[in-house]
Amino acid sequence: MNLIDGKQIAAKVKGEVATEVRALAARGVQTGLTVVRVGDDPASAIYVRGKRKDCEEVGITSVEHHLPATTTQAELLALIARLNADPAVHGILVQLPLPKHVDERAVLDAISPAKDADGFHPFNVGALSIGIAGVPRPCTPAGVMRMLDEAKVDPKGKRALVVGRSNIVGKPMAMMLLERHATVTLAHSRTADLAGEVGRADILVAAIGKAELVKGAWVKEGAVVIDVGMNRLADGKLVGDVEFAAAAARASAITPVPGGVGPMTRAMLLVNTVELAKRTVR
Numbered sequence: 001m002n003l004i005d006g007k008q009i010a011a012k013v014k015g016e017v018a019t020e021v022r023a024l025a026a027r028g029v030q031t032g033l034t035v036v037r038v039g040d041d042p043a044s045a046i047y048v049r050g051k052r053k054d055c056e057e058v059g060i061t062s063v064e065h066h067l068p069a070t071t072t073q074a075e076l077l078a079l080i081a082r083l084n085a086d087p088a089v090h091g092i093l094v095q096l097p098l099p100k101h102v103d104e105r106a107v108l109d110a111i112s113p114a115k116d117a118d119g120f121h122p123f124n125v126g127a128l129s130i131g132i133a134g135v136p137r138p139c140t141p142a143g144v145m146r147m148l149d150e151a152k153v154d155p156k157g158k159r160a161l162v163v164g165r166s167n168i169v170g171k172p173m174a175m176m177l178l179e180r181h182a183t184v185t186l187a188h189s190r191t192a193d194l195a196g197e198v199g200r201a202d203i204l205v206a207a208i209g210k211a212e213l214v215k216g217a218w219v220k221e222g223a224v225v226i227d228v229g230m231n232r233l234a235d236g237k238l239v240g241d242v243e244f245a246a247a248a249a250r251a252s253a254i255t256p257v258p259g260g261v262g263p264m265t266r267a268m269l270l271v272n273t274v275e276l277a278k279r280t281v282r
């Protein structure tokens with residue numbers, strides 16, 4: 001069984017991004033990412049700190065706007081309008097989740113598609129679904145595709161099962177696997193026979209957000225298992241959506257949690273940001 005090491009692949013991706021950032025700097029362009037965080041969600045604070053540290057490592061200038069939880073939607077939209085107009089800002093990211101009184105969709109839609117570091121804008125989502133290249137793609141599924149490539153797993157002709165239909169992972173993941181010629185099934189909480197679907201999958205991507213929902217015994221012998229889940233148990237332990245040990249005993253390759261897809265999500269944000277910066281000088 002091959003353990004697909006997200007930390008190792010992320011380090012390689014960061015090295016590539018650092019080279020691109022230096023090349024842009026030599027042309028007078030300093031790549032910049034602006035992160036907007038609203039409220040005091042402790043996990044978001046940690047993730048944003050991590051993203052800023054990543055930026056520093058590869059030479060991207062990062063700026064954080066940390067707004068109080070009471071920020072109104074109008075105030076947030078006004079900030080995004082200012083960032084859209086600022087030529088020093090190549091990428092904009094609004095950390096999710098947002099406080100409940102803010103309409104998340106309206107905020108994501110307000111980010112210019114040309115500065116959409118997360119790839120969540122409807123224009124970029126639409127571009128992915130019809131195969132337009134050169135636009136930012138959601139970081140988590142893009143990271144999964146890079147992991148498959150690094151592990152020399154070609155999705156072409158394989159049965160791929162994506163468990164979870166979120167806008168930021170499940171749906172774009174299905175589109176990316178389809179683009180690479182997999183036969184894709186998208187399962188979710190109301191799928192009738194999840195065990196049966198998992199048992200037929202050559203490539204399984206679990207992104208449903210329920211601790212160890214996918215049992216190792218369901219996994220097809222030799223399958224490639226990608227676990228996007230990050231679930232904190234009562235004892236503080238972090239586990240994925242797949243029963244790791246039992247799945248690893250049947251899989252040909254598997255990602256760990258932590259140290260799998262999470263670091264790749266962060267690395268692909270850097271890729272999106274430098275690609276957006278490159279588009280300003282082409």
Ligand SMILES: Nc1nc2c(c(=O)[nH]1)N[C@@H](CN(C=O)c1ccc(C(=O)N[C@@H](CCC(=O)O)C(=O)O)cc1)CN2
Nearest residue numbers: 047094095096097118139258259260261262263265266
């Ligand atoms: N605007 C966005 N908001 C959110 C996104 C996103 O892609 N864009 N995704 C998640 C959170 N997230 C990035 O923002 C993220 C979460 C976790 C990790 C990670 O590296 N996890 C580690 C484990 C960390 C731990 O111990 O708690 C790992 O898997 O090894 C990266 C990115 C929601 N919001």
